[in-house]
Amino acid sequence: MEIRGSSLFAGKALGKAGDSVANRFILEALAQVRPDDAVLSEEEQDDATRLSAERVWIVDPLDGTREFSEGRSDWAVHVALSVGGRAAAGAVALPALGATLASDTPPLLPPPHGGAPRMLVSRSRPAEQAVAVAQAIGAELVAMGSAGAKAMAVVRGEADIYLHTGGQYEWDNCAPVAVAAAAGLHVSRIDGQPLVYNRANPYLPDLLICRPEAAPRLLALVAERPA
Ligand SMILES: Nc1ncnc2c1ncn2[C@@H]1O[C@H](COP(=O)(O)O)[C@@H](OP(=O)(O)O)[C@H]1O
Numbered sequence: 001m002e003i004r005g006s007s008l009f010a011g012k013a014l015g016k017a018g019d020s021v022a023n024r025f026i027l028e029a030l031a032q033v034r035p036d037d038a039v040l041s042e043e044e045q046d047d048a049t050r051l052s053a054e055r056v057w058i059v060d061p062l063d064g065t066r067e068f069s070e071g072r073s074d075w076a077v078h079v080a081l082s083v084g085g086r087a088a089a090g091a092v093a094l095p096a097l098g099a100t101l102a103s104d105t106p107p108l109l110p111p112p113h114g115g116a117p118r119m120l121v122s123r124s125r126p127a128e129q130a131v132a133v134a135q136a137i138g139a140e141l142v143a144m145g146s147a148g149a150k151a152m153a154v155v156r157g158e159a160d161i162y163l164h165t166g167g168q169y170e171w172d173n174c175a176p177v178a179v180a181a182a183a184g185l186h187v188s189r190i191d192g193q194p195l196v197y198n199r200a201n202p203y204l205p206d207l208l209i210c211r212p213e214a215a216p217r218l219l220a221l222v223a224e225r226p227a
């Protein structure tokens with residue numbers, strides 16, 4: 001927030017400065033308070049020693065870099081802990097909204113939304129499969145940047161479904177998934193399998209976050225619409 005307020009940077013340079021400073025801050029903090037744990041960060045050279053570690057911090061210092069640099073509020077900071085490949089704990093900060101959601105203090109889910117379901121999709125690359133499923137269930141599409149901001153919009157009851165296919169990395173969804181699961185939401189790959197972290201290749205291209213009761217139908221509808 002301070003970097004953005006400084007007016008020193010604009011456009012891509014602003015995103016780069018935000019990425020880099022948030023990364024240094026988080027990595028320095030982890031090095032000091034959890035020196036024995038491994039780290040996987042979008043903004044760091046990957047270190048293969050993480051593959052033999054049980055505990056790995058999975059960090060996206062600035063998710064929604066594009067939106068951050070455009071002066072919008074839909075961007076997030078992700079810090080998660082993978083234990084044995086599962087998103088065991090996580091925090092998603094939404095600095096422009098003054099909110100941080102964490103898996104140890106998950107908010108209560110608001111009552112289910114009565115109207116047409118609201119489905120979140122990427123602003124810049126909405127997944128074709130998600131758009132097709134939205135059409136099938138009569139959902140309203142809500143375009144928003146950042147995987148963390150979208151997942152937290154479901155946790156906060158501002159939307160009902162976050163369905164993404166076609167590309168993402170472990171740092172984009174580990175912390176959001178930890179928080180959403182702790183809040184009692186369904187989280188899975190689009191084939192219904194669990195999201196597994198700390199893989200050699202951190203590409204983790206799809207996910208579904210929604211209320212548990214909505215998941216079976218949504219998973220069936222995606223399965224009928226292969227990419
Ligand atoms: N098809 C794709 N391939 C790779 N990464 C993708 C992707 N779609 C989304 N992402 C990543 O997921 C995050 C959320 O994307 P979106 O805002 O479009 O929903 C972004 O992270 P970063 O902002 O950290 O780069 C973006 O780079």
Ligand SMILES: [Mg+2]
Nearest residue numbers: 060063064172
């Ligand atoms: Mg990201």
